[in-house]
Amino acid sequence: MSLFWKTYLRINGWSQRGEFPYHLRKCVIIVGPHTSAWDFVIGLGFRNTMKLKHSHFLGKQELFQGPFGWWFKSLGGTPVDRFSRKNMVEQAVDMFRGKDDFMLALSPEGTRKKVDKLRSGFYHIAKGAGVPIVMIGLDFGKKQCVVGDHFYPSGDEAADFKRIIEFFASVEGKIPENGVAHLL
DSSP: OOHHHHHHHHHOEEEEEEETTTTTEEEEEEEEEESTTHHHHHHHHHHHHHTTTTTTEEEGGGGGSTTTTHHHHHEEEEEEEETTSSSSHHHHHHHHHOOEEEEEEEEESSSSOOOOSOSSHHHHHHHHHHHOOEEEEEETTEEEEEEEEEEEEOSSHHHHHHHHHHHHHHHHOGGGSSSGHHHH
């Protein structure tokens, strides 16, 4: 699959800017701005070419049942129980505790629509698991996967979110008007 994704990304003009912090065995990866279903496709391509074998995404448990469950798992999907007594953050923190190598990729917006603020689940997952946050922008304007700095949640949520918004504000999503620049 690596050759397929390298070829697909190259033919479509995509490149990578910045180096992924491979020394991290565990982290929350936030990928944005999330404005289109194409984000998932391009994200899968870079997940493969950057060799992030231990990166996963969350999906409702029902996706992993039935005939396509194996496919979602093979893509790095991890099921969560929406009806569990534990909320989504607690379930994700437990996933980190049970593994030596685990990366969880999430969208800070939580939707492809324009948002008034970023969701905070990814932040609380990183804080609860004691892992850093790695920012990755999919810039459709420049056709670049931009790997930003990584940092541990400081506890000053407002300052950390300002840093995150500043990073993603300069990244153009597939549908630019649904980006996060207006949150500055």
